[in-house]
Amino acid sequence: MNNRRKNRIADKAFQVWGIACTFIGLVLLVIFIGDILIDGLGRLSWDFITALPSRRPESAGIWTAMMGTAWVLVFTTIISFPLGVAAGIYLEEYAKKSHLANLLEINISNLAGVPSIIYGLLGLEIFVRVMNLGPSVLAGSLTLSLLILPIVIVATRESIKAVPGSIKEASFALGATKWQTIRNQVLPASFGGILTGVILALSRAIGETAPLIVIGALAYVPFAPKSPMDEFSVLPIQIFNWVSRPQQGFITNAAAAIIILLLITLVMNGIAVYFRNRWQKKMKW
Amino acid sequence: MIALMELKEEGYKKNDHESRSFKLEASHVDVWYGQFHALKNVSMGMTANHVTALIGPSGCGKSTFLRLFNRMNDYIDEFRMEGEIRLDGFKIYGKKIEVEQLRKDVGMVFQKPNPFPKSIFENVAYGLKIQGITNKKFISEKVETALKQSDLWGEVKDNLKKSALALSGGQQQRVCIARTLAVEPSVILMDEPTSSLDPISTARIEELIFQLKEKYTIVIVTHNMQQAGRVSDNTAFFYLGELVEHGKTKQIFTNPKHERTENYISGRFG
Amino acid sequence: MMTHLEKELSKLKQSILEMMDLAKFQLKKSEEAFINSDFKLAKEITRNEKRMNAMELSIDLDCENILALFQPVATDLRFVISMLKINSDLERIGDYADGIADYVLEMDEAISSDAINATEVGKMFHITLSMLTDISTALNDEDTSLARKVYKKDAELNSLNSMASQTIRKFIKKDPDATRSLLFLFSVIRKLERVGDHIKNIAENAVFYIEAEIMKHKKLQKDPNKKEK
Numbered sequence: 173m174n175n176r177r178k179n180r181i182a183d184k185a186f187q188v189w190g191i192a193c194t195f196i197g198l199v200l201l202v203i204f205i206g207d208i209l210i211d212g213l214g215r216l217s218w219d220f221i222t223a224l225p226s227r228r229p230e231s232a233g234i235w236t237a238m239m240g241t242a243w244v245l246v247f248t249t250i251i252s253f254p255l256g257v258a259a260g261i262y263l264e265e266y267a268k269k270s271h272l273a274n275l276l277e278i279n280i281s282n283l284a285g286v287p288s289i290i291y292g293l294l295g296l297e298i299f300v301r302v303m304n305l306g307p308s309v310l311a312g313s314l315t316l317s318l319l320i321l322p323i324v325i326v327a328t329r330e331s332i333k334a335v336p337g338s339i340k341e342a343s344f345a346l347g348a349t350k351w352q353t354i355r356n357q358v359l360p361a362s363f364g365g366i367l368t369g370v371i372l373a374l375s376r377a378i379g380e381t382a383p384l385i386v387i388g389a390l391a392y393v394p395f396a397p398k399s400p401m402d403e404f405s406v407l408p409i410q411i412f413n414w415v416s417r418p419q420q421g422f423i424t425n426a427a428a429a430i431i432i433l434l435l436i437t438l439v440m441n442g443i444a445v446y447f448r449n450r451w452q453k454k455m456k457w
Numbered sequence: 458m459i460a461l462m463e464l465k466e467e468g469y470k471k472n473d474h475e476s477r478s479f480k481l482e483a484s485h486v487d488v489w490y491g492q493f494h495a496l497k498n499v500s501m502g503m504t505a506n507h508v509t510a511l512i513g514p515s516g517c518g519k520s521t522f523l524r525l526f527n528r529m530n531d532y533i534d535e536f537r538m539e540g541e542i543r544l545d546g547f548k549i550y551g552k553k554i555e556v557e558q559l560r561k562d563v564g565m566v567f568q569k570p571n572p573f574p575k576s577i578f579e580n581v582a583y584g585l586k587i588q589g590i591t592n593k594k595f596i597s598e599k600v601e602t603a604l605k606q607s608d609l610w611g612e613v614k615d616n617l618k619k620s621a622l623a624l625s626g627g628q629q630q631r632v633c634i635a636r637t638l639a640v641e642p643s644v645i646l647m648d649e650p651t652s653s654l655d656p657i658s659t660a661r662i663e664e665l666i667f668q669l670k671e672k673y674t675i676v677i678v679t680h681n682m683q684q685a686g687r688v689s690d691n692t693a694f695f696y697l698g699e700l701v702e703h704g705k706t707k708q709i710f711t712n713p714k715h716e717r718t719e720n721y722i723s724g725r726f727g
Numbered sequence: 728m729m730t731h732l733e734k735e736l737s738k739l740k741q742s743i744l745e746m747m748d749l750a751k752f753q754l755k756k757s758e759e760a761f762i763n764s765d766f767k768l769a770k771e772i773t774r775n776e777k778r779m780n781a782m783e784l785s786i787d788l789d790c791e792n793i794l795a796l797f798q799p800v801a802t803d804l805r806f807v808i809s810m811l812k813i814n815s816d817l818e819r820i821g822d823y824a825d826g827i828a829d830y831v832l833e834m835d836e837a838i839s840s841d842a843i844n845a846t847e848v849g850k851m852f853h854i855t856l857s858m859l860t861d862i863s864t865a866l867n868d869e870d871t872s873l874a875r876k877v878y879k880k881d882a883e884l885n886s887l888n889s890m891a892s893q894t895i896r897k898f899i900k901k902d903p904d905a906t907r908s909l910l911f912l913f914s915v916i917r918k919l920e921r922v923g924d925h926i927k928n929i930a931e932n933a934v935f936y937i938e939a940e941i942m943k944h945k946k947l948q949k950d951p952n953k954k955e956k
Contacts, residue, residue, distance in 0.1 A: 338569060345560055345564065345637075347587065
């Protein structure tokens with residue numbers, strides 16, 4: 173067999189192999205989702221969403237968990253968005269390119285990979301105990317903010333880096349100060365990218381279970397939070413709690429709650445993709 | 458030009474009257490990027506309302522020299538300069554100098570057109586807005602004047618809200634020129650402004666330069682010697698960081714004084 | 728609105744037309760000086776000759792600059808080359824007018840009016856002057872048919888010149904004492920013939936560059952898409 177045929181066969185073989193791998197992943201995902209849908213779709217109803225948790229599975233609902241998730245999401249956003257973006261801007265635009273700066277850059281990327289439970293332990297000590305915030309929405313939000321801060325910072329820096337230097341040059345050449353250039357040219361141009369990064373980071377945050385358990389988010393909460401200092405629960409924890417119960421009804425509930433959680437994640441990712449597309453269209457360098 | 462009056466304190470002490478007759482002047486300028494000696498003892502003056510072309514092979518220091526006049530080299534790490542650069546007789550390097558003020562008087566057009574990802578109007582108005590000007594009528598008038606001066610008004614006047622990125626290369630470059638003109642500088646620095654454009658756009662911009670010199674002093678870096686011949690009144694030839702020859706373009710193109718100049722101009726090297 | 732190059736070319740044409748006017752002026756004055764033996768006028772012609780030389784140098788330099796700075800091609804290139812050559816011819820014409828003035832200064836006796844009439848030197852002056860007028864108008868209006876008329880007149884000039892040489896011989900035989908002045912007359916006639924030649928050259932160069940323009944326009948009208956080979 174000559175080389176040309178060998179190459180073509182190798183080419184085809186790789187194609188087949190790639191398709192097979194993709195298929196395996198897809199098939200498993202379809203099985204998983206299908207299973208969940210079969211188990212939980214029937215349980216979904218407006219009652220399910222608005223009901224409070226209960227010892228009886230038929231009357232148990234996800235209202236408090238959803239409200240908890242919403243509160244935590246809002247506060248995490250309020251905390252992490254300005255902090256992360258500002259840090260990202262500073263690191264990318266103002267910090268001098270030195271050994272220290274390089275060290276900082278590497279460490280921030282590493283922080284994004286630290287297991288989330290570590291953040292939970294950190295949050296427990298600092299926010300719950302030392303700052304005496306107790307197992308509140310605020311403490312939970314602060315902890316999650318710490319968790320996703322590196323992601324937001326990196327996303328901000330990457331978006332800013334993507335703005336061509338020629339734009340900044342042009343702005344400087346017209347007599348703009350550094351801050352004017354950042355505010356008027358760099359930030360608007362990188363905003364779409366930053367937004368996408370933040371949304372993706374947040375959609376990861378709402379799926380976090382371990383750190384929130386550590387800081388004391390409850391499994392059984394009969395009320396929705398009314399202030400940031402209130403105790404709370406979130407959807408993943410509720411799911412975790414139900415799954416560990418023996419009654420079949422609770423398993424069904426868990427499946428239904430998983431569907432809701434998946435939907436939320438899907439919608440958030442969809443929004444992120446939408447924004448990214450709009451941003452890319454605008455910035456046709 | 459208002460803040461340049463503050464420069465008087467600085468510049469007046471060492472001012473000699475001859476240098477005041479030049480709009481732009483360099484005296485014994487040396488530039489280093491770290492260890493690399495980019496410009497070597499360059500001295501030359503440029504007259505107001507004339508077009509001066511800076512020519513020479515790649516890496517000869519002409520762009521570095523151009524950027525001394527609006528201090529764009531400041532952003533490069535390890536940039537170091539010795540010597541004096543003067544605008545209207547006042548030194549522009551010094552601790553008291555406000556760089557932003559300098560750049561309103563000395564504008565720059567770059568090699569690759571770099572309009573902001575905004576509308577045409579916003580592009581041209583940017584320079585005014587960052588000065589704090591908010592009067593809409595005033596801004597509109599300045600934008601229109603600038604676009605007319607850069608020979609683009611007719612083509613875009615019906616749709617100023619269109620994204621500048623949607624224009625052709627030649628039009629984008631004219632937006633960049635309008636953007637510079639809107640701030641009403643007295644000097645325009647051009648760093649190979651047509652090298653990324655097609656011949657017809659190039660010709661249009663060359664004609665524009667010829668018209669603009671009535672009101673502005675223009676310094677243009679070009680690697681295209683024929684362009685220097687068409688467009689400039691005076692030409693300076695740089696080679697490996699040195700200023701080899703500087704004189705009237707007519708003289709340099711018909712009877713240069715140095716052999717190196719002649720070799721470069723006739724295409725024998727570089 | 729004219730481009731930079733177009734402005735330069737237009738200036739060049741104006742300079743040539745100016746020089747042509749000056750050449751015509753010199754020739755006319757030389758005729759007067761010769762016929763009337765006017766010393767003062769002859770001196771004026773000599774002074775003006777310096778101006779003509781300066782103009783020639785200046786126009787040469789302008790052409791050189793245009794070629795160096797603009798690298799013109801096609802019609803523009805033919806134009807500049809033509810102007811360069813016409814410049815040279817005009818300077819020679821000026822030289823000849825000056826030469827005639829020199830004779831006037833050297834002559835110490837009047838030339839016999841019979842000889843002047845017989846050789847028709849007055850007519851020769853008239854013809855060359857009208858040739859200059861023709862070519863000046865032709866250049867200004869870019870009229871090649873007018874330019875071509877100059878050829879016929881030059882032919883007439885040539886025939887007058889050849890007849891004149893016989894006539895002069897007769898006069899010398901009749902009156903050998905007047906040989907010097909008659910020889911002056913002969914030289915003047917020869918000079919006029921050479922002037923005619925130079926004007927003819929000018930006409931040829933004019934046709935050379937104008938015709939290219941006309942040819943291009945004609946071809947464009949026929950088929951604007953086809954490129955001229």
